[in-house]
Amino acid sequence: MNHLLEVRDLCKTFQVSAGPLSGSHLPLKAVDGVxxxxxxxxxxxxxxxxxxxxxxxxxxxxxxxxxxxxxxCFDGENLLALSSRQMRHxxxxxxxxxxxxxxxxxxxxxxxxxxxxxxxxxxxxxxxALRQEVARLLQTxxxxxxxxxxxxxxFSGGQRQRIGIARALALKPRLIVADEPVSAxxxxxxxxxxxxxxxxxxxxxLTYLFIAHDLSIIExxxxxxxxxxxxxIVEMTPAEELYRNPRHPYSEALLNAVPxxxxxxxxxxxxxxxxxxxxxHPPSGCHFHPRCPYARxxxxxxxxxxxxxxxxxxxxxxxxEEVGRYxxxx
Amino acid sequence: xxxxxxxxxxxxxxxxxxxxxxxxxxxDFNLExxxxxxxxxxxxxxxxxxxxxxLRLVPPPGRxxxxxxxxxxxxxxxxxxxxxxRVRGNQIxxxxxxxxxxxxxxxxxxxxxxxxxxxxxxxxxxDALQQAVALLKQVGISSPERRCREYPHQLSGxxxxxxxxxxxxxxxxxxLIADEPTTALDVTIQAQIMQLLDDLKSKHRMAMLLxxxxxxxxxxxxxxxxxxxxxLILEYxxxxxxxxxxRHPYTRSLLACLPKIGQKQHRLALTxxxxxxxxxxxxxxxxxxxxxxxxxSKLPPLREVTPGHLVRCWREP
Numbered sequence: 001m002n003h004l005l006e007v008r009d010l011c012k013t014f015q016v017s018a019g020p021l022s023g024s025h026l027p028l029k030a031v032d033g034v035x036x037x038x039x040x041x042x043x044x045x046x047x048x049x050x051x052x053x054x055x056x057x058x059x060x061x062x063x064x065x066x067x068x069x070x071x072x073c074f075d076g077e078n079l080l081a082l083s084s085r086q087m088r089h090x091x092x093x094x095x096x097x098x099x100x101x102x103x104x105x106x107x108x109x110x111x112x113x114x115x116x117x118x119x120x121x122x123x124x125x126x127x128x129a130l131r132q133e134v135a136r137l138l139q140t141x142x143x144x145x146x147x148x149x150x151x152x153x154x155f156s157g158g159q160r161q162r163i164g165i166a167r168a169l170a171l172k173p174r175l176i177v178a179d180e181p182v183s184a185x186x187x188x189x190x191x192x193x194x195x196x197x198x199x200x201x202x203x204x205x206l207t208y209l210f211i212a213h214d215l216s217i218i219e220x221x222x223x224x225x226x227x228x229x230x231x232x233i234v235e236m237t238p239a240e241e242l243y244r245n246p247r248h249p250y251s252e253a254l255l256n257a258v259p260x261x262x263x264x265x266x267x268x269x270x271x272x273x274x275x276x277x278x279x280x281h282p283p284s285g286c287h288f289h290p291r292c293p294y295a296r297x298x299x300x301x302x303x304x305x306x307x308x309x310x311x312x313x314x315x316x317x318x319x320x321e322e323v324g325r326y327x328x329x330x
Numbered sequence: 331x332x333x334x335x336x337x338x339x340x341x342x343x344x345x346x347x348x349x350x351x352x353x354x355x356x357x358d359f360n361l362e363x364x365x366x367x368x369x370x371x372x373x374x375x376x377x378x379x380x381x382x383x384x385l386r387l388v389p390p391p392g393r394x395x396x397x398x399x400x401x402x403x404x405x406x407x408x409x410x411x412x413x414x415x416r417v418r419g420n421q422i423x424x425x426x427x428x429x430x431x432x433x434x435x436x437x438x439x440x441x442x443x444x445x446x447x448x449x450x451x452x453x454x455x456x457d458a459l460q461q462a463v464a465l466l467k468q469v470g471i472s473s474p475e476r477r478c479r480e481y482p483h484q485l486s487g488x489x490x491x492x493x494x495x496x497x498x499x500x501x502x503x504x505x506l507i508a509d510e511p512t513t514a515l516d517v518t519i520q521a522q523i524m525q526l527l528d529d530l531k532s533k534h535r536m537a538m539l540l541x542x543x544x545x546x547x548x549x550x551x552x553x554x555x556x557x558x559x560x561x562l563i564l565e566y567x568x569x570x571x572x573x574x575x576x577r578h579p580y581t582r583s584l585l586a587c588l589p590k591i592g593q594k595q596h597r598l599a600l601t602x603x604x605x606x607x608x609x610x611x612x613x614x615x616x617x618x619x620x621x622x623x624x625x626x627s628k629l630p631p632l633r634e635v636t637p638g639h640l641v642r643c644w645r646e647p
Contacts (some may be wrong), residue, residue, distance in 0.1 A: 049516035050487070157373075186372040192585045214517040216546075216589050236464060243591065258516040259524075259546025261588050263569045268551055271521035273484050 003073075004207050005038040005061070005175060010070035012056050016280065028280050030056040031067070032231035039173070042209065043208040045222030045239065047215055051279050052066050053231040054211045055099075058095070058177040061209065062094050063087055072147070074126060074175070076131040092122060095173040099180035106150040109140070111163055112148040130324035140203075141196060154165040158189035162196065169200065177209045182217060203275055216258050223267045227251045230279050230287040233306060238306055247315035249292045256328045286318070294319045333360035334537050335384075335505055340397035342376075342383045353379040355390065355561035358632070363504065364535040368548040368569070368644045370584075371558035373574040377541045380558075384539075387419055401505070420437060420450040423498035427510035429490035433482040439466075439493045440478030446500040469526060488519035495526065509541045545588055549573060557581045563604055563632060567639040573616060576642040 011033055015025040029034050031053040039042050048054045059065040061072055063079060072079045073139045074094065082090060098104035105114055114308065116134045119125045133146040141162040152160055161181060168176055182190040188271060198221060201208060212218040218225060221237055227237040235248035249303065253272040265289055274291040283290050289299040298318055306316045338534040347544040353376045361367050369377045384386045384399050386406065391447035393577060399406040401422065406414065418424075426432045434442055443465055444458035453461065459478070464475035469492040482490055490512065498506060508527065527549055531538050548555055548569065555572040565578040576582045576623065631643045 041494075050517065134579040187373065187545075188584065188587045191589075216591055219591060220589060253518055257519075257589065259544065259550050260590050261546045261549045261573065261585070262589070263549045263573050271525055272518040273522075275488055275519070276516060 002040075003037040004040040005209075006071070006073040007037070007057075007061065007072040008035050008073070010034045010057065010072065011068045012053070012060055012065060013068055017274075019053075020180040023300055029231050029282070031060065034070075034228075034231075034233055036233065037237060038207055038209065040174070040207055041201075041205055043221055045211055045225040046209060046211045046228060047066060047218055047225060048211070048228035049213055049276055051230070051276060053279070054213075054227040054228050055179050055230075057180050057228075058096070058209060060213050061160065061177055062091065062096055066094070072311060074301065092171040093174045095168040095171060095176050095177040097161075097164050097168050097176060097181045099258075100184055101157050101164055101305070102152075102184075103174065104164055105160055107152055110149050111205070114152070114163060115166045115170055118167060122171060126169070127217050132167075133170075137169055141166045144272060152174065154190075157185050158192060161185060161189075161193050165193075165196065165200070168205065172204065174290055175207045175209070177211070179301055180213060181210075181214060190217055197221065215243075215254050227254065227306045230277065230282050234288065234317070235315045236306070236316060237315075238311070241311065241313055245313075245324070247309055247320045247328075248317045249315060249323055250288050251293050251315075252323055252327055253291075256326070286316075294322055332400075334363050335361040335539075336398070336403060337384070338398040338400070338644055340380065340383055340394065340399065342379050342388055342392055342394045342491045345611050346391055346420075350442065352381060353561055357397070357556075357563055357624040359556055359563065359566065361505065361537045361539060363537050364531065365554065366531060366538040366540055366551035366552045367554045367556060368540045369543060369556050370542060370545065370548055370557055372543055376561040378509055381509050381539065381541055383508065385424060386414055387418075387423060387643075419446055419498075419503075421503055422503045422505045422507065423503040424507040425494050427496050427513050427516075429487060429494045429514065430482065432494050433490060435482055438481050439477050439485070443478075443493070443497050443500055450501045461500070462496075465500055466493070466501070467633070469496045469532075469546045471496075482546070483534070486523065487515055491515060491519075491523055495523070495530075499530060503536060504643040505537045506531075506537065507539045507541070509542065510543070511540075512547065513544075513579070514541075520547075529552070543583065557584070562629075562642065563640075564642045565640065566632070571636075571639050575639075576637070577635055578643050578644070 010031055014028045014030055016028050018024045018026050032055055036044065042322065046054045046057065056065060060067040067080065068294040077088065079087065092281055112131065112134055114137050116130050119130055119133060135148065138145060138147060143159065143162055182193050185193060194217060200206065210218060211223055222239045224237065225234050225239050225242050228234065228250065229250050235246065235251045241254065244253060246255060257271065270292050277290065285301045286299040286304055289295040292299065304316045304318045305316045309320065337357055337359050340354055340357040344351040350368060357380060358369060371377050378387065384392045388394060390420050393453060394407065406417065421460055440459055442464045443462035444455065447453045447458040461473045463478055470488060471477050471492055485493065497595065511527065512523050515523065525549060528536065530536060542548060552569045555569050556563045557578065559580055565572065567579045572581065576585055618644055630642050630644045632640045634640050
């Protein structure tokens with residue numbers, strides 16, 4: 001099977017200052033050996049809490065951040081081997097939608113220039129043709145051409161995110177990395193934007209890497225979901241399978257943590273104890289063991305490998321077969 | 331017996347240069363001891379301004395222009411500022427959404443919690459610090475003696491929110507106003523904090539005004555729910571009635587667009603037909619696809635449809 005994107009053993013370490021008065025630096029392993037594939041037309045959801053490296057992974061794929069090691073093959077070509085000039089050309093196929101629709105649009109540019117800029121940079125249109133193309137893009141995302149000469153502050157969060165999507169679509173990309181595109185929006189607006197992203201996916205045959213911090217909305221857009229914890233993928237599986245049959249204790253905890261919108265289903269929760277550890281000092285062995293209800297001695301010393309449980313269901317846990325015991329029925 | 335908190339016809343307006351903004355346009359609700367009322371609505375519906383209005387903390391150019399806020403039968407709006415200061419942080423405490431801005435970066439957290447106790451309860455410094463340690467322990471912070479000497483930036487988001495909650499609980503308030511207490515937190519931490527608030531509520535019979543846009547959180551914690559939109563309560567009912575028998579079209583549309591986990595939908599339901607994104611001038615009532623509105627300019631009254639269930643809609647008999 002041909003994959004549009006293949007990520008192999010991606011690693012990215014940041015050097016963070018050891019203290020305000022200290023000259024020394026500590027290594028922070030944000031992404032620690034992440035591998036996954038994306039088929040054309042597929043959506044992979046990448047889920048994890050703050051500091052798990054999901055955004056770093058997304059940015060590294062577009063080489064907005066330079067990874068330390070690993071391989072990123074897009075359409076059979078290793079992106080990390082490209083020169084920056086070649087990469088700039090390649091980015092026509094790879095675009096990004098950002099989380100914060102307030103800071104990702106230049107407040108001093110009109111919508112026309114924001115959406116038209118990629119076309120100008122790549123020399124694809126100018127003059128009247130550019131204006132027409134931008135108007136068409138805005139129409140695609142459900143906005144009117146009358147917006148062309150307005151500024152970002154004149155729009156609501158949902159409309160701004162639509163502008164961001166139009167900008168990402170301008171170069172007719174094949175892969176879009178969407179970094180929490182709806183988490184800054186109200187619930188009803190989230191639904192609108194997710195539906196829009198699904199529509200344009202069909203229309204333009206797009207492949208998505210959809211990054212999110214919880215499991216509530218991602219279910220509806222993802223074909224497969226990868227769960228990350230402290231720089232590593234701990235579970236990767238077809239979406240329905242994750243909700244039905246999680247194989248990693250952290251995925252189970254994430255599922256349990258989503259509030260159930262049914263007052264009759266109130267129950268004694270068992271929330272995960274403990275804080276998310278600092279990625280500067282990740283726990284030994286399995287990173288999750290200090291918070292894990294299934295943890296035993298072995299988990300402290302030995303990091304579990306990502307094992308295949310059949311049907312494309314991968315999980316990195318020594319005691320995968322036990323997971324499900326603490327699942328709260330819904 | 332009268333309720334712990336009774337709010338009558340509360341109106342808060344902002345007199346901005348660009349014109350008058352009616353953020354809160356006449357709210358009525360009440361809250362008993364040990365009860366949790368959730369104020370639910372999307373951004374800009376006036377739910378946070380309502381909280382600030384109760385505590386008389388509305389920033390200018392905003393002003394509470396009308397209404398009564400009866401707390402234990404005393405109208406907070408009529409209290410002199412010195413009296414009000416004794417109520418705030420003592421009998422009514424507030425937890426804000428962003429724990430970083432609610433803490434002072436240059437004092438360690440022990441001193442910040444102790445300050446509350448020194449001011450409101452006249453405790454000596456050492457006693458207050460000891461009490462602070464006990465409070466940190468109560469909100470589930472491990473090794474509280476050490477944490478007490480740490481500064482806010484040394485703590486994670488979840489820890490900070492616990493500190494803010496410990497501070498709010500320092501004087502055993504009768505009413506806790508929690509404005510999106512978990513929105514800035516990760517989901518696993520969010521579950522911990524909500525459980526903590528729930529435990530404290532039942533242990534101390536503390537009343538809670540929970541401000542949120544998350545109907546999942548509401549279903550798990552609230553006793554009563556007020557659905558707000560554009561400064562008005564559109565529906566007000568016990569939590570089971572809101573979820574089992576929503577009467578207002580806006581409430582229905584909010585519930586319809588809730589993603590239910592484990593039940594994949596191909597299309598997410600939208601509130602679009604009922605409530606499009608709020609435009610500058612538009613309101614739900616203006617946008618309501620309501621051929622049933624007798625007079626468009628007239629606001630439908632909040633009417634009781636079954637005991638304790640109030641709805642503001644012309645269509646609802």
